[in-house]
Amino acid sequence: MSSRGSLIGLTFCTCYLASYLMNKYVLSVLKFTYPTLFQGSDVLTWLPASILFVGIIYAGSRALSRLAVPVFLILHNAAEVIICGYQKCFWKEKTSPAKICSALFLLAAAGCLPFNDSQFDPDGYFWAVIHLLCVGAYKILRKFQKPSALSDIDQQYLNYIFSVVFLAFAAHPTGDLFSVLDFPFLYFYRFHGSCCASGFLGFFLMFTTVKLKSLLAPGQCAAWIFFAQVVTAVLSVLLFDVTLTSPIVGCLLLGGLGEALLVFSERKGS
Incomplete structure (x- = not known):
């Protein structure tokens, strides 16, 4: 791996870590659970993906506000089961034994979590399921749709622009527009700084993810x-x-094993 690839990888890890921890802080410590106010030709063909992207960030924010980060990540990774099943059942693609085992481990880990979680939150798990379904559908759409003239960066810009517009209009019907006025930290600098940091970190995470995928092989990215x-x-x-x-x-170790097998299958495939 080149030094540039390593630098991008470390930058990605830093943005990933900071973004998740900052979002968790805003959503669960400050308890600001109104994500609608702060998220964000070829354009028309990309519209279904942008709609799924809105589902990913909205449901993901709701789930992360109620679930522990490791639990959320295991449920998030279970989206790979949907992708693997789609490849196997509809596209009849040859799937390696390692990838099949990975999907089974991820499914088992995600399925066992609700029955063993001492901090079980029904709403958190509900939104996590919506989130992982949207993630799975989004990845399938990106992988199997016809090649788009839009670059990866263009696709992400459209996702964020669409999400800002869509969620801004949805803020009133969902009740978030008026509920946020009662938020206790609304006029605190700590809250404003955290939200701004969350937004910037989210953007840099998106940017470094695109760069990572453009510079490295799929196995290295995984x-x-x-x-x-x-x-x-x-x-x-x-x-x-x-x-x-x-x-x-x-459950967490089983999910980690599933992810490790997925990395192994990606590296072997590349």
Whole structure:
């Protein structure tokens, strides 16, 4: 791996870690759970993907506000099961044994979590399921649709522009527009600074992700993403209130094994 690739990978990991921890702080510590106010020809053909992107950030914000970061990441990664199943059932693609085992481990880990989570939150798991369905559908759409004239950066810009417009108009019907006026930290600099930091970190995470995928092979990208998730999960346990029981740790390790197998299959395929 080149030094430039390593630098981009480390930058990506830093943005990934900072973005998740900052979002978790705003959503669960400050308890600001109104994400509609702060998210964000070839254009028309990309519209379904932008709609799914809105579902990803809205449902993801709702879920992350209620679930521990490691739990959220395991459920987020379960979207790979949808992609693997789609490839196998509809596109009849040959799937490696490692990838099949990875999908089964991820499915088992995500399926066992609700029954063993001492901090179980029904709404959190509900939004996490919506989030992972949107993630799976979004990745399938990106992978199997006809090649687009839009670059990866153009696609992400359209996603954020569409999400800002869509969620701004949705703020009133969902009740978030008026509920936010009662938010206790609305006029605190700590809140304003955290939200601005969250926005900037989200943008840099998107930018470094695109750069990472353009410079490195799929297997190397998967390895950096897995490394970033492990570091983020470990540090989140130290920074936020998380109750770890033996069954939960087992689920997290099983999910980690599934992700490691996915990285292995990607590297072997590349």
